Amino acid sequence: MHSSPRTDVVPAATPAASLVFTTVLSHGPLTRIEIGRRTALSPAAVTKAVRPLMAAGYLVEGVDEEARASLGRPANPVRVDGGRALFIGVKVTGDEIIAVLTDLCCRIRVARHVQLTARDPGAVLASIGALVQELLTEAEGFGVQVSGLGLAVSGDVDRVAGVVRYSPFLDWRDVPLAELAGTVTGLPVTVDNDVRALTVAEQWFGAGAGVSDFALVTVGAGIGCGLVVHGRVVSGAHGVAGEIGHLSIDPLGPLCHCGNTGCVEAIAGDAAIIRRVREVTGLPVTDSARALELAHQGDPGAREVYARAGEAIGRAIGAVVNVLGPERVIISGEGLAAYDLFAEHIRVAFTASAFGTAAQCDVMTRPLPFEEWARGAAATAIQSFIGIDT
Amino acid sequence: MHSSPRTDVVPAATPAASLVFTTVLSHGPLTRIEIGRRTALSPAAVTKAVRPLMAAGYLVEGVDEEARASLGRPANPVRVDGGRALFIGVKVTGDEIIAVLTDLCCRIRVARHVQLTARDPGAVLASIGALVQELLTEAEGFGVQVSGLGLAVSGDVDRVAGVVRYSPFLDWRDVPLAELAGTVTGLPVTVDNDVRALTVAEQWFGAGAGVSDFALVTVGAGIGCGLVVHGRVVSGAHGVAGEIGHLSIDPLGPLCHCGNTGCVEAIAGDAAIIRRVREVTGLPVTDSARALELAHQGDPGAREVYARAGEAIGRAIGAVVNVLGPERVIISGEGLAAYDLFAEHIRVAFTASAFGTAAQCDVMTRPLPFEEWARGAAATAIQSFIGIDT
DNA sequence: TTCTTTCATTGACAGCGGAAAAGAACCCCC
DNA sequence: GGGGGTTCTTTTCCGCTGTCAATGAAAGAA
Numbered sequence: 001m002h003s004s005p006r007t008d009v010v011p012a013a014t015p016a017a018s019l020v021f022t023t024v025l026s027h028g029p030l031t032r033i034e035i036g037r038r039t040a041l042s043p044a045a046v047t048k049a050v051r052p053l054m055a056a057g058y059l060v061e062g063v064d065e066e067a068r069a070s071l072g073r074p075a076n077p078v079r080v081d082g083g084r085a086l087f088i089g090v091k092v093t094g095d096e097i098i099a100v101l102t103d104l105c106c107r108i109r110v111a112r113h114v115q116l117t118a119r120d121p122g123a124v125l126a127s128i129g130a131l132v133q134e135l136l137t138e139a140e141g142f143g144v145q146v147s148g149l150g151l152a153v154s155g156d157v158d159r160v161a162g163v164v165r166y167s168p169f170l171d172w173r174d175v176p177l178a179e180l181a182g183t184v185t186g187l188p189v190t191v192d193n194d195v196r197a198l199t200v201a202e203q204w205f206g207a208g209a210g211v212s213d214f215a216l217v218t219v220g221a222g223i224g225c226g227l228v229v230h231g232r233v234v235s236g237a238h239g240v241a242g243e244i245g246h247l248s249i250d251p252l253g254p255l256c257h258c259g260n261t262g263c264v265e266a267i268a269g270d271a272a273i274i275r276r277v278r279e280v281t282g283l284p285v286t287d288s289a290r291a292l293e294l295a296h297q298g299d300p301g302a303r304e305v306y307a308r309a310g311e312a313i314g315r316a317i318g319a320v321v322n323v324l325g326p327e328r329v330i331i332s333g334e335g336l337a338a339y340d341l342f343a344e345h346i347r348v349a350f351t352a353s354a355f356g357t358a359a360q361c362d363v364m365t366r367p368l369p370f371e372e373w374a375r376g377a378a379a380t381a382i383q384s385f386i387g388i389d390t
Numbered sequence: 391m392h393s394s395p396r397t398d399v400v401p402a403a404t405p406a407a408s409l410v411f412t413t414v415l416s417h418g419p420l421t422r423i424e425i426g427r428r429t430a431l432s433p434a435a436v437t438k439a440v441r442p443l444m445a446a447g448y449l450v451e452g453v454d455e456e457a458r459a460s461l462g463r464p465a466n467p468v469r470v471d472g473g474r475a476l477f478i479g480v481k482v483t484g485d486e487i488i489a490v491l492t493d494l495c496c497r498i499r500v501a502r503h504v505q506l507t508a509r510d511p512g513a514v515l516a517s518i519g520a521l522v523q524e525l526l527t528e529a530e531g532f533g534v535q536v537s538g539l540g541l542a543v544s545g546d547v548d549r550v551a552g553v554v555r556y557s558p559f560l561d562w563r564d565v566p567l568a569e570l571a572g573t574v575t576g577l578p579v580t581v582d583n584d585v586r587a588l589t590v591a592e593q594w595f596g597a598g599a600g601v602s603d604f605a606l607v608t609v610g611a612g613i614g615c616g617l618v619v620h621g622r623v624v625s626g627a628h629g630v631a632g633e634i635g636h637l638s639i640d641p642l643g644p645l646c647h648c649g650n651t652g653c654v655e656a657i658a659g660d661a662a663i664i665r666r667v668r669e670v671t672g673l674p675v676t677d678s679a680r681a682l683e684l685a686h687q688g689d690p691g692a693r694e695v696y697a698r699a700g701e702a703i704g705r706a707i708g709a710v711v712n713v714l715g716p717e718r719v720i721i722s723g724e725g726l727a728a729y730d731l732f733a734e735h736i737r738v739a740f741t742a743s744a745f746g747t748a749a750q751c752d753v754m755t756r757p758l759p760f761e762e763w764a765r766g767a768a769a770t771a772i773q774s775f776i777g778i779d780t
Numbered sequence: 781t782t783c784t785t786t787c788a789t790t791g792a793c794a795g796c797g798g799a800a801a802a803g804a805a806c807c808c809c810c
Numbered sequence: 811g812g813g814g815g816t817t818c819t820t821t822t823c824c825g826c827t828g829t830c831a832a833t834g835a836a837a838g839a840a
Contacts, residue, residue, distance in 0.1 A: 014827070033787060045828050047789055072786025073836040156747055166747075213627050225713070229619045236715020237603050238747040243712040246745040248705060250641055260742055315638060322633040323615070323713050325626020352650055355636040357546055357556075357628040404796070423818060435797050437820055462817025463805040 029062035029077035089378025094169035149187040150381030152197040197376035199226025214328040219335030268309035310342025314349025419452035419467035479768025484559040539577040540771030542587040587766035589616025604718040609725030658699035700732025704739025
């Protein structure tokens, strides 16, 4: 059973409607007055923007019965009806594809993943197609159609063009992924860089909601960073931004695959940690779990490795904070499993390297379930659905 | 003779008018069609925006007689009449005040500077007042009134509030400079951080015109950086941004006054270079000119100091480029006098540290006359005059 | 019951910007 | 030298958006 390409009703026709919708989407149930306050729109404009959105079923009158505090006519909060539309988000890594089915509020309904055997665009596309088909079938159970597909790929991705310019892990160059996936799945497709996609999810549905300047640092196989400046995700003039994994922290540090020395990733990336733990302990450590275990068991050598990794991450965050002065830094990623091991070192290194009032920046952590990357992809699809291009 | 505070006609009432005006201001004479193309406005809208601006004398029909190339009705380019309004820009350093009188196109008409004997707000304000008065007298000769005063101060400055939160060089805290200077001079006052002010000038009237993402690196006593992202100057959530002088490049590097080690400024700042040249050569070098002279004479030790400084700057630029992926980096500052000594090292270090396509970033230099900082202040005053707050 | 308070909506209205067509100013060419 | 072609500019009309001010609605308080 194939779903054919169709154009759903775009909820937000006017700028005001778009603004209202995204505000409600990010900040839970809100009264119309409150929406007006936050968007700097008049109450009348809010009413007029809300009506068609409610008529189309995207917004519903809230059931927020409790907060009955003061005098006057009771407020009638409005919220997004998550069940009104579904989206599929797919994260493509070098050896796995993770897909989630989310609702309009980007809550995950179903998650799936499959191993990837080949990395050429054809094979990957086939896997994506199969996985999406599965989720489309699942979606039928909800009685709502799927309104968009988001794909997250690491590397240099041109979201507007829908093209993967260059992905080192997949060894792709100039693959028109959006178009290809569109013909395979029959869905409107949005393609974006994985870190940026995750940043979008955080900006709209996470710890970045309502914050106009923040950084999202991902710790794992690589060390990445998504940036939001002036309320917008930074893409970089050449498609690359937030590459803190290749900030060179120490001229005498280990050689990085990028050719430089002392890169953060060459100190704090998964592979670097594993290799270094092996060197230090002399044990045949081959995966993060084992390295982590050793450190948790108290092996001083392993602990030292994590300490140095924490220091490197802390200094990288310091660099970002010195350059951009964000309001908040969110640390996330699979590497967070080792957070207890390097938290203090991150903090110390960050505090030492942050200059002046920039150090007031709020540094926090967020757990990152493995489907979260795919959820980020879904968030980009939701953006496109609402009519936000960048 | 005191000029009393007055509200001049704000040229740009509507967003479209503001857009048109700033476009013409930055990009010389433009035909209406071209303005429409650049602003994504319809020709009709351009005409309607231009008319009142011409009526008020801010725009004039260009005299661009030559470029008569093709068929059809000849184009009638429009440009800003610089002589329509004057502005004063003042840069306050620890020991000097530089002031310029500029026209609406931010061309310098008169420049003055005085030494500063005391740094307390009262004394500085008196000097500013005297200098502004001088320039106001000069301005009478042009037959146009001065429409705004811009003040540039290093440190943490809250432009919107007009308050200098903290300036280390002046040892000021929470000085409401805009208000104070307003009462002294009777002019509308804009206060901003010096690097940001310079960045504004570059964005509107310099190498940043038309570039939505760029960085301006200033090399001199300190190493600073102004950033423009998404077409807007970055201020940082806590008033601090672009602090690349305190990126730590080398854990084993020299101690910096900020308490950290291996800061760019501790390697490539004027004071650091002078001290290091003295150490290396054993000569009693006390100023930049002498250090520069030694290096230019071929002293290997001194040359090595500049080489290391260049490397530090190049790596700092690499960090900025990796984090933000700007389209262009403009290197400027008094330290550019030594550019021949470290240009190659900057280039090499930058190329090595920039990751992926970010390295495509266009790195260029711009001379920085001593009045340029004050011109930046004038540019902020022009912004305020037009009705742009941030 | 009536008043007060707060939230929400309505209808009139101003104004911005767009589409399309007309006007204007040149060159070219027959 | 008068069309014809081309390009820039303006005009006219019109839709649409968001504001203003007044009205309506839903409570608790007096």
